[in-house]
Amino acid sequence: MTEVISLIAVLWLLYLYECLFWPPAETVVFHSLGLGRWQWMSVSNWLAPLERGIFLGNPLPPLGGALSVPRAGYAISPDGVYAWSPEFARDPGLLQDADGFHATWQALGAVRSDGRIVFVGDTPFAKLPDAGAARRLSGLLKRLKDMPAAERAKAIDDANARRFDLAAATYRWSQLQSAARGLRVVCNLLFLTLMVAGPVASLTIGLGQTWWWWLPSAGVFWLLVLVMFYAAHRSLYPEDGGERGEKLLNMFLLPVAAVRACDRLWFGALRGFHPLVVGRLVLPPEEYADFARQVLRAVQYMPPPLSPRAPLAAKIAGWSTEHLQSAALGFAHSTGVNIAADAGAPVAADEECESYCPRCRTQYRRGTFACSDCGGVPLRALRPSSAAVARV
Numbered sequence: 191m192t193e194v195i196s197l198i199a200v201l202w203l204l205y206l207y208e209c210l211f212w213p214p215a216e217t218v219v220f221h222s223l224g225l226g227r228w229q230w231m232s233v234s235n236w237l238a239p240l241e242r243g244i245f246l247g248n249p250l251p252p253l254g255g256a257l258s259v260p261r262a263g264y265a266i267s268p269d270g271v272y273a274w275s276p277e278f279a280r281d282p283g284l285l286q287d288a289d290g291f292h293a294t295w296q297a298l299g300a301v302r303s304d305g306r307i308v309f310v311g312d313t314p315f316a317k318l319p320d321a322g323a324a325r326r327l328s329g330l331l332k333r334l335k336d337m338p339a340a341e342r343a344k345a346i347d348d349a350n351a352r353r354f355d356l357a358a359a360t361y362r363w364s365q366l367q368s369a370a371r372g373l374r375v376v377c378n379l380l381f382l383t384l385m386v387a388g389p390v391a392s393l394t395i396g397l398g399q400t401w402w403w404w405l406p407s408a409g410v411f412w413l414l415v416l417v418m419f420y421a422a423h424r425s426l427y428p429e430d431g432g433e434r435g436e437k438l439l440n441m442f443l444l445p446v447a448a449v450r451a452c453d454r455l456w457f458g459a460l461r462g463f464h465p466l467v468v469g470r471l472v473l474p475p476e477e478y479a480d481f482a483r484q485v486l487r488a489v490q491y492m493p494p495p496l497s498p499r500a501p502l503a504a505k506i507a508g509w510s511t512e513h514l515q516s517a518a519l520g521f522a523h524s525t526g527v528n529i530a531a532d533a534g535a536p537v538a539a540d541e542e543c544e545s546y547c548p549r550c551r552t553q554y555r556r557g558t559f560a561c562s563d564c565g566g567v568p569l570r571a572l573r574p575s576s577a578a579v580a581r582v
């Protein structure tokens with residue numbers, strides 16, 4: 191009996207490990223615990239050397255789902271490219287020095303992607319969530335590099351606009367739900383057979399007396415998951431054959447991983463869209479308004495560019511931030527979010543609080559002038575009459 195208990199414990203540990211996700215840092219994860227109620231969280235850089243966050247999916251597969259939507263970790267403008275993010279304040283981890291890599295289109299070396307990383311010449315320029323996204327960015331950079339200078343501004347704005355296309359995101363979301371419908375049923379049957387019925391029967395009646403019915407049933411469901419996952423993945427991601435092969439191999443070698451096949455199909459499916467758009471699709475209206483205001487604050491109050499001594503970098507950062515802000519504000523406006531609700535200074539939490547960060551709304555005491563969490567965003571006065579006004 192002890193061996194059976196150890197076996198079940200190992201099975202469940204392996205399964206819980208498969209419920210973990212390792213999205214890139216600065217990713218927004220939307221997740222549902224079931225009953226159609228979605229929430230969001232911003233994944234921090236928990237595993238700093240790997241630039242990865244961690245997220246535990248709901249271990250009960252009949253319920254919930256998760257979608258990861260990364261923020262862009264690079265800036266492009268008609269003037270050139272810059273390894274600096276207009277969307278998040280922390281160092282994306284690929285900057286070569288304090289000024290960051292930047293170059294004009296004319297001076298740009300050969301662009302290529304290698305796995306998740308896009309290289310410009312020999313310099314790593316951006317790290318993307320997966321190889322497919324890296325291929326698409328490197329394709330966009332190559333196109334921009336080769337086109338006449340006068341056409342670049344429009345081409346970049348068009349690429350930005352695709353991230354904010356609610357109709358395309360809605361269509362993709364419906365595709366995703368229909369592709370996963372049958373697969374979800376079989377994943378649940380595999381979960382019930384392999385993770386619940388098999389262990390319970392082995393503990394109460396005995397492994398030797400029961401394996402002959404639950405193990406072959408689990409085997410049939412496992413094979414069905416592999417076949418259905420292949421078909422669904424091929425229809426949703428026709429160009430990502432390499433990633434499909436890796437995921438299938440993982441689920442082939444480790445049948446408990448196959449229980450999570452829906453997550454493997456869903457997790458990165460809306461990566462091409464901006465978090466504001468995915469939030470609009472899945473969040474309840476009142477939570478979406480709050481989420482949108484937080485995202486808008488993050489793009490409105492960026493820290494000063496990292497490269498005060500590099501005019502080109504500052505110019506690229508300025509253009510890309512301004513165009514992102516305008517696209518994000520335009521989208522939020524079209525969805526009816528009341529941006530003005532966030533405009534005023536918050537009430538001081540206690541008597542010693544004197545200033546606040548307009549980006550994350552953290553309050554600070556006397557003597558602090560910039561928010562360290564937001565990469566140096568200048569603080570603002572909590573009360574208009576406060577002495578802190580003079581320092582901002």
Ligand SMILES: [Zn+2]
Binds near residue numbers: 548550561564
């Ligand atoms: Zn802040």
